[in-house]
Amino acid sequence: MDLDALRHGNFSQLGEAVTDWEGMTKKLATLKENARNNLKAKADRASWAGVNARVSRAFIDRTAQEFADAHTQADTITNILKDTRSELVDYRTQLNEAIARGEKKNLTVVDTGHGTFTVTGNTRPDWASDPSGRTGATSQKDVDDLRDEIQRILSRATESDDSAAKALRLIVDQVEYGFSDAHYKDRDTAADAVEAADRLAKMAKHPDKMSARDIAEFNGYLEKFHNDPLFSEQFAKGLGGKGTLRFWTDMVNAHAGARGSELDSMEAMQRNLSMTLATASFSDSDDMKAWKAGLLKEMNTSFLSESRTPFQNPVGALGSQVLSSLMRQGQFDTEFLDEYRTKLFKQDKGAGDSNTDALWVKGYDHIDLVFGDGNGRDPLEGLFDALSHNPEAATHAFESKSDLDHMLGTTRYTDRGTSLGHALEAAVTGLGAGELNNAPPHTSAQVKIMANIMAAVADPDNGGLVTKTMGASFGHMAAAYMPEISRELGGPNSEKVFLSTSDKPSGLDKTDVVRFLCEVSSDPQGRAAIRYGESIYTDSLLEAHMADPSLFHGTRTQVIHDIAYNSGMIEGIVGRAVADSDIASSLEMEKQDNDAMAQQGEFFKAVLAAGVGVGAVALCPEGKFAEMGAGAGGGFFGQVASIAVDSMYDGRQQDGALDASLYRTGKDLNAMQDAVNQQAQWAVQEAIRKHHSGLPEDGTLDLVRNAANGGWHDSDTIMEDVKKRPSA
Numbered sequence: 001m002d003l004d005a006l007r008h009g010n011f012s013q014l015g016e017a018v019t020d021w022e023g024m025t026k027k028l029a030t031l032k033e034n035a036r037n038n039l040k041a042k043a044d045r046a047s048w049a050g051v052n053a054r055v056s057r058a059f060i061d062r063t064a065q066e067f068a069d070a071h072t073q074a075d076t077i078t079n080i081l082k083d084t085r086s087e088l089v090d091y092r093t094q095l096n097e098a099i100a101r102g103e104k105k106n107l108t109v110v111d112t113g114h115g116t117f118t119v120t121g122n123t124r125p126d127w128a129s130d131p132s133g134r135t136g137a138t139s140q141k142d143v144d145d146l147r148d149e150i151q152r153i154l155s156r157a158t159e160s161d162d163s164a165a166k167a168l169r170l171i172v173d174q175v176e177y178g179f180s181d182a183h184y185k186d187r188d189t190a191a192d193a194v195e196a197a198d199r200l201a202k203m204a205k206h207p208d209k210m211s212a213r214d215i216a217e218f219n220g221y222l223e224k225f226h227n228d229p230l231f232s233e234q235f236a237k238g239l240g241g242k243g244t245l246r247f248w249t250d251m252v253n254a255h256a257g258a259r260g261s262e263l264d265s266m267e268a269m270q271r272n273l274s275m276t277l278a279t280a281s282f283s284d285s286d287d288m289k290a291w292k293a294g295l296l297k298e299m300n301t302s303f304l305s306e307s308r309t310p311f312q313n314p315v316g317a318l319g320s321q322v323l324s325s326l327m328r329q330g331q332f333d334t335e336f337l338d339e340y341r342t343k344l345f346k347q348d349k350g351a352g353d354s355n356t357d358a359l360w361v362k363g364y365d366h367i368d369l370v371f372g373d374g375n376g377r378d379p380l381e382g383l384f385d386a387l388s389h390n391p392e393a394a395t396h397a398f399e400s401k402s403d404l405d406h407m408l409g410t411t412r413y414t415d416r417g418t419s420l421g422h423a424l425e426a427a428v429t430g431l432g433a434g435e436l437n438n439a440p441p442h443t444s445a446q447v448k449i450m451a452n453i454m455a456a457v458a459d460p461d462n463g464g465l466v467t468k469t470m471g472a473s474f475g476h477m478a479a480a481y482m483p484e485i486s487r488e489l490g491g492p493n494s495e496k497v498f499l500s501t502s503d504k505p506s507g508l509d510k511t512d513v514v515r516f517l518c519e520v521s522s523d524p525q526g527r528a529a530i531r532y533g534e535s536i537y538t539d540s541l542l543e544a545h546m547a548d549p550s551l552f553h554g555t556r557t558q559v560i561h562d563i564a565y566n567s568g569m570i571e572g573i574v575g576r577a578v579a580d581s582d583i584a585s586s587l588e589m590e591k592q593d594n595d596a597m598a599q600q601g602e603f604f605k606a607v608l609a610a611g612v613g614v615g616a617v618a619l620c621p622e623g624k625f626a627e628m629g630a631g632a633g634g635g636f637f638g639q640v641a642s643i644a645v646d647s648m649y650d651g652r653q654q655d656g657a658l659d660a661s662l663y664r665t666g667k668d669l670n671a672m673q674d675a676v677n678q679q680a681q682w683a684v685q686e687a688i689r690k691h692h693s694g695l696p697e698d699g700t701l702d703l704v705r706n707a708a709n710g711g712w713h714d715s716d717t718i719m720e721d722v723k724k725r726p727s728a
Helices: 003-007 012-045 049-103 125-129 140-173 188-205 212-225 229-239 241-254 260-280 286-297 321-325 334-350 353-362 377-389 391-397 403-411 419-430 443-459 471-480 484-490 511-520 524-549 555-581 586-609 622-628 640-649 661-691 697-722
Strands: 107-113 116-121
Touching: 003 049, 003 107, 003 140, 003 443, 012 049, 049 107, 049 140, 049 640, 116 140, 116 511, 125 391, 140 188, 188 212, 188 229, 188 241, 188 443, 212 260, 212 377, 229 241, 229 260, 229 334, 229 391, 241 260, 241 286, 241 321, 241 353, 321 334, 321 377, 321 443, 321 661, 334 377, 334 391, 334 403, 334 640, 353 377, 353 511, 353 555, 377 391, 377 524, 391 419, 391 443, 403 555, 419 443, 419 471, 443 471, 443 511, 471 484, 471 524, 471 586, 484 555, 511 555, 511 697, 524 640, 555 697, 586 640, 661 697
Parallel strands: none
Antiparallel strands: 107 116
């Protein structure tokens, strides 16, 4: 910055810009609130169907988010401009005061252009007695001190001006259309993020030279800034696409065999680096488009480490293996995931179901790209983890039945089942891994994927898809689709009983539903999830119909009968499927069931305790119930269901191992039937009490008992109709 530019700077126009942006920010704040509280809130309460559910609702949600992002960006620009103006005015004051002090010491400061200036001393013998206050000859120290002071002021002013301009350009370039959600309270905060990114990018150029202290500093910055858009973009841009893959290849080789605190540090680095790159992937700037293109270009490049450690791998890791190992955490941009997934799926399918392990793993025996569990050799595992954190991209990934069938088929020959299961959960529920938000209504595309999953699992030729790595995920999917499952089992015109927000509530196949429930019930985690999901849906339905008789045009005894019958039927399918499997060891079965009920109980308790209606379980219609204002968590009727889950969880322990398989199976079935019946009776009893329905308690409980028993007994016939079973 030129000396005269700061010395005589008129910042009134910058002040006017700040005032204008403050006004704009206030107006956008009002628009944001209106969009959230009126536009989006009304859309959330509406009963969407057809094209409206797929297009209009999504458009309204995105529009509301754009208003929020517009406000965020305006507030950030206002803060940076305001802070920068304040700093420049302060530096101008400091500069003029320094020059004034220099004049008293006979020093003259002259701007020589292009950021340079001179300081000279005036020396006249007669000044020694000058009444103006001049003190005579000026020393060289006075000249040097003033020069250094002015240089510091100009340097700080230049840094303030340049960093503000850089941050503003980065923010504006973040998105090609719309607005950035990057928010900063002042210029310093934005500048610190950019400066930290530049520092880390330089360190990452030479991973072999990073000491333990350097790694701690590196981790500290990543931990602090991994969600920061400016930091993430500047860091990724500094590395470049190929440089990013090179850095991680060298880092994992330099720290191969890490143990103790070193292993902890490297696990943290991989986690934070993944989240940083995920944040960076959302930028649409030209630099970040080039970065993403660079990563995809190097998918099949062999990366041999330049590390000089004795653990250096003799075989280079493929770019896709390195990239996927850095995608296990954080939410990556949908378009980027779509493009990467398309290329990777094509390669994987080219090997066939049974040869994928040989394609990615067997030729790379010395490669370990993951600190902690796994080795990262199968790039599909990392991709599936990334998809599990981005439901939109996950849905895109499995819309093709061919792709879905292939990926399910490969689980017999690979270790990718757990990661695939989590990705499929995200695809069909609309919720990312670990999210405890209200799930959006199932779209037609999601229901179609769920129908294809059910068909694949139900197919007798696909035996073995339900394993310990996939069982829990299939169980969560079944729980999430309990409304659609109940509608399919209930038959035509059951929609007034089995309420659903799904865009395609009748999109499943009954035969596949029954066979799917049977197969998933063979896994302890899977059947535990089904039982919790069924109980929650049943209990919330009973509560809803007790609270609002208008939901069903008929007597409440009819709707209670249908719900209780459905409960008995689904639980009967689960119980009989377990009995048919004739598990050899009762002690082992007992322990597995207890552990599964405990683990899944914790999961569903956490979902309901979060005060949301869904979590990973799509229960009753959010829109209809929200209008009534009688439920919890945005219209979800969950109070009775929450207590019911506690009851199931607390009473999960099964006692005693029985000797004879037939006797054991029969007693377990009877005990399960009684438990289901009791659970349904208790739920309707609680709903009657809570909502003062006026129904006769004894008669209603008798109705529930008979209906649940009827459903339980009929499940036997339903299963006989769809699959070969052991002789009765």
